[in-house]
Amino acid sequence: MxxxxxxxxxxxxxxxxxxxxxxxxxxxxxxxxxxxxxxxxxxxxxxxxxxxxxxxxxxxxxxxxxxxxxxxxxxxxxxxxxxxxxxxxxxxxxxxxxxxxxxxxxxxxxxxxxxxxxxxxxxxxxxxxxxxxxxxxxxxxxxxxxxxxxxxxxxxxxxxxxMIKTEAEVAHIRFICEVASDAYIGLPDLVAIGDTERTVVKRLRADMCARGADNVPFMPAISGPGGVPQIVCGPQDRVLTHGDVLFIDTGATYDGYFCDFDRVYAVGAIDDAARRANEAIWEATELGIRAARPGVTMESVWKVMAQALQDAGSIGNNVGRLGHGLGMQLTEPPSFRAGDETIIQPGMVLTIEPGMEYAPGKMIVHEEDIVIMDDGAHLLTIRAPKEMPVIS
Incomplete structure (x- = not known):
């Protein structure tokens, strides 16, 4: 139930x-x-x-x-x-x-x-x-x-x-983040190898709405052997196959406020390269969450994550930034990118979104939603596990 x-x-x-x-x-x-x-x-x-x-x-x-x-x-x-x-x-x-x-x-x-x-x-x-x-x-x-x-x-x-949210606004965003988190956790019980990307999205969207989301206007889903080539299009009728990585991003809403975060799943099992890349991106996410504190700039947090990805062997990142603001729009200013000198303040709701291409045509992205408080960043999402959940 x-x-x-x-x-x-x-x-x-x-x-x-x-x-x-x-x-x-x-x-x-x-x-x-x-x-x-x-x-x-x-x-x-x-x-x-x-x-x-x-x-x-x-x-x-x-x-x-x-x-x-x-x-x-x-x-x-x-x-x-x-x-x-x-x-x-x-x-x-x-x-x-x-x-x-x-x-x-x-x-x-x-x-x-x-x-x-x-x-x-x-x-x-x-x-x-x-x-x-x-x-x-x-x-x-x-x-x-x-x-x-x-x-x-x-x-x-x-x-x-x-840009600075009130407590009431944060409560709305926290709720939809938790609803989507619960649905992500339950997804492996709803789908299986042999399902299509489109089937996965239909079931996940229905589950989020059943759990309390008003709408799910944004849900790209992409799968591929060991990684995905992009993160903005889909789903398609591609069948999930053993060895795939399945990427799903979600912008669900409650009373006008969005969540925006993704999850990645191992379909059956994945190769060592994908496993190492996933772990590196998870660690970069952790560093970004810790670095996002009042008084620092968006660029400074970007540098922390970008350096971690570079050290892990990233060969590219076509997203152009590593996170952004969130609220009544799926994406809002500011951005974790080079040159964004916006000072992080209590009340900001942000996404931490490092990703990297670790082999030609193969990328993995992690994303979490946070709210900035006086003592630093607090998760609004339920943190993704360090190892990819498995769809069997």
Missing amino acids: TAMRKPPQRGFCPSEFALRLQKMQSILQAEQLDAVFVTSPSNIRYFTGFDSQFWESPTRPWFVVVPREGSIIAVIPEIGAPEMARTWVDDIRTWPSPCPEDDGVSLMAATLSAVPRRFGRIGAEMGREMALRMPVADFLALRGRMPETEIVDGTPALWRAR
């Missing part, structure tokens, strides 16, 4: 959202922005608590304005007003969408123009790991209607707000 963990309460209380607004407004003041407006599902949900399966439809744009002072303003299609009214947001302005002739542009221009002005600058989601979810032509039209205001990249301000 599937063991069930007790999930944290869904949603967040108004005081949580008030703290987010207060933090964002402090950042807007420091960044000399009169407001920031957001259009993407994760940012709208972060500030309002509003969620909808209607995000799957690209027809209608949605806007939320966070001013430097005052209350949050939702500027949304009429169809979303009843649900938005159930959130903590009081100021809800609507238009009859879809209306390609003017799909919220004039209403947004009027709303932004009425925001108290001090700096003459308003931020938008124009930077890395953000997406402006409105037609580019409409964005240009909006900017043209506001010649007295400069619309600039608000991404740095938004990530400053979202």
Whole structure:
């Protein structure tokens, strides 16, 4: 029988959202922005608590304005007003969408123009790991209607707000990490040699949902003799064969928050080269977890893991980094990579993700999710065993 963990309460209380607004407004003041407006599902949900399966439809744009002072303003299609009214947001302005002739542009221009002005600058989601979810032509039209205001990249301000998680956010991420960990541990009992990659994913995804995950939108699975050539595509109809390494990565969600970590399995048995590589990557993961402490840079932790992989005989790593931030998106800033000088702080949720190619076309990757606390990194996932679990 599937063991069930007790999930944290869904949603967040108004005081949580008030703290987010207060933090964002402090950042807007420091960044000399009169407001920031957001259009993407994760940012709208972060500030309002509003969620909808209607995000799957690209027809209608949605806007939320966070001013430097005052209350949050939702500027949304009429169809979303009843649900938005159930959130903590009081100021809800609507238009009859879809209306390609003017799909919220004039209403947004009027709303932004009425925001108290001090700096003459308003931020938008124009930077890395953000997406402006409105037609580019409409964005240009909006900017043209506001010649007295400069619309600039608000991404740095938004990530400053979202990068440090609250205790309630961490509780959500911890729960989905534990759910996925439990399912990974139980996977060898659900599959066998002769199953296909696609069958493995179907069973693992169903088990995660049965254990409490809301959704599993990300689950690449790849297998190959002694290792895998890549970690981003799949599953396919390839049959698991004795001697394979099976790699599975998982981005499951609970109440809007992701886990993101992988596991590798030995199919029957693996050769000595794969076994040694797996052990080396496990040790590099351990070093990364220990090195991730408040006050150090992301680059410094990357160097620790990169050196361990080099010493172990790595001949390459096409991933480009060795971990990243995690939260309402599968991947968030910052990154464990050369040149990322972001200072690690308590409240950050990060992935530790060393991997290496140890022979041409054969790579293994390990990944764990951690939260940074005053005394260092604490695991959110259940740590992978040092030896690969076996599928027989």
